[in-house]
Amino acid sequence: MMNKFEMPDLGLLHHFLGMGVIQKEGGIFIxxxxxxxxxxxxxxxxxxxxxxxxxxxxxxxxxxxxxxxxDEQT
Structure with missing residues (x-):
């Protein structure tokens, strides 16, 4: 995809939609x-x-x- 479109490599994902993301070889932890x-x-x-x-x-x-x-107001 990077060959077809000009885009920077931002590295591993750390945050997505307010959630933290940890990527390791064994999988992804959100x-x-x-x-x-x-x-x-x-x-x-x-x-x-x-x-x-x-x-x-x-x-x-x-x-x-x-x-x-x-107290539902709190």
Whole structure:
């Protein structure tokens, strides 16, 4: 294609449509690290302790959990 049209070689893709792209021999990894960090900053959670599973794996989910309703304005 470069023989037919004049175009520069920009190298490997790093960002596409707001997503990060990591290309290696084994495949392509697409992530949204920047978006996740933006959300953490927006809701004041950037200094929280990271965990591999953010929920308790043995927790039984119920339709009604007797918690107060979330403020949809936030």
């Amino acid at each position: 992530h949204q690290q920047k978006y996740a960090k933006t959300l953490l900053n927006k809701f004041g959670l950037k200094d929280c302790k990271p965990v591999s599973t953010p929920l308790v794996p043995t927790e039984k989910l119920k339709r009604e959990d007797e918690c107060e309703l979330a």
